[in-house]
Amino acid sequence: MRFAVLQFGGSNCDQDAHHVIEDVCGVDCDLVWYKEGFSRSYDAIVIPPGGFSYGDYLRAGAIATRTPVMQDVRQHAAAGGLVLGICNGAQIGAESGLIPGVFTINEYPKFICEGVYLKVENASSPFTSRYTKGDVIRIPIAHKEGRYVAEEGVPPQRLLDEGRVAFRFCDATGNCTPESNPNGSTLNITGVLGEDQNVLLMMPHPERASESVLGSEDGKKLFDSMIDYCERR
Amino acid sequence: MTITVKITISLKDGMLDPEARAIQHALSNLGGYTTASLSTARVFNVGIDTDSSEEAKRLAAEMCDRLLANPVIHSYEVEAVE
Numbered sequence: 074m075r076f077a078v079l080q081f082g083g084s085n086c087d088q089d090a091h092h093v094i095e096d097v098c099g100v101d102c103d104l105v106w107y108k109e110g111f112s113r114s115y116d117a118i119v120i121p122p123g124g125f126s127y128g129d130y131l132r133a134g135a136i137a138t139r140t141p142v143m144q145d146v147r148q149h150a151a152a153g154g155l156v157l158g159i160c161n162g163a164q165i166g167a168e169s170g171l172i173p174g175v176f177t178i179n180e181y182p183k184f185i186c187e188g189v190y191l192k193v194e195n196a197s198s199p200f201t202s203r204y205t206k207g208d209v210i211r212i213p214i215a216h217k218e219g220r221y222v223a224e225e226g227v228p229p230q231r232l233l234d235e236g237r238v239a240f241r242f243c244d245a246t247g248n249c250t251p252e253s254n255p256n257g258s259t260l261n262i263t264g265v266l267g268e269d270q271n272v273l274l275m276m277p278h279p280e281r282a283s284e285s286v287l288g289s290e291d292g293k294k295l296f297d298s299m300i301d302y303c304e305r306r
Numbered sequence: 307m308t309i310t311v312k313i314t315i316s317l318k319d320g321m322l323d324p325e326a327r328a329i330q331h332a333l334s335n336l337g338g339y340t341t342a343s344l345s346t347a348r349v350f351n352v353g354i355d356t357d358s359s360e361e362a363k364r365l366a367a368e369m370c371d372r373l374l375a376n377p378v379i380h381s382y383e384v385e386a387v388e
Binding site for chain 1: 321322324325328372373374376378379
């Protein structure tokens with residue numbers, strides 16, 4: 074089993090994700106520079122977890138989306154491979170059409186970096202099987218353009234009903250309230266699964282919450298779920 | 307011949323415009339500027355090598371569809387300037 078973490082100019086947290094996958098979870102993982110592309114097949118591809126690819130020029134993720142390597146990522150997803158997009162990776166993935174909707178500028182337009190509570194809405198996807206539906210987990214966010222806006226014709230409630238929502242912002246007791254929604258996302262949605270559930274795009278950073286020394290291990294279950302899925306596949 | 311095309315990208319009607327809201331608030335704080343509405347837009351002036359303004363506008367619209375705008379949240383207008 075082998076995972077890949079993509080790197081664009083301006084990415085960050087790529088090393089963090091690589092560290093968690095390889096050193097904490099024990100799975101081989103390559104850092105792949107976007108210009109070099111994929112020289113082999115991978116079980117899972119992580120779109121770079123953070124930063125500002127191409128300086129966020131135009132829109133967050135807009136230019137990285139149009140690079141040839143993202144065509145390979147779309148093909149990997151279409152063939153059933155796992156794709157996890159975190160933060161800037163979620164913006165890039167949404168721009169690439171891997172999920173309906175976009176992550177755009179926060180309701181209050183400033184950068185937010187803080188720990189938040191997430192409610193697990195779907196615990197049967199390849200990314201969330203180690204959780205239980207309704208679990209409340211704590212994972213940090215760090216973004217200015219993370220407000221989920223649904224696409225016309227794809228109502229967010231339908232995404233929820235169809236199990237396409239992995240995570241929603243909530244309070245410490247699991248209530249998804251306006252007060253617990255840090256960026257104004259539609260229905261507090263912050264983790265959306267692709268149609269076949271092999272793609273997850275999320276704004277919170279599980280790689281920053283995968284070791285007790287960092288204050289939370291809640292994010293590690295996400296990577297472990299992916300590993301479980303790849304082992305069974 | 308180069309034809310310059312002015313491309314204006316705006317948020318679709320009904321889309322939240324947080325920057326506009328913050329600017330309205332700041333104008334209000336300056337004193338006296340009560341704005342009934344305010345929206346932001348982004349303008350690109352693109353020079354296109356062609357003799358036909360129709361062709362220039364067609365290419366500009368294609369640029370919007372493929373990169374400059376995100377159809378989920380944006381609408382755009384294309385105008386040949388010269």
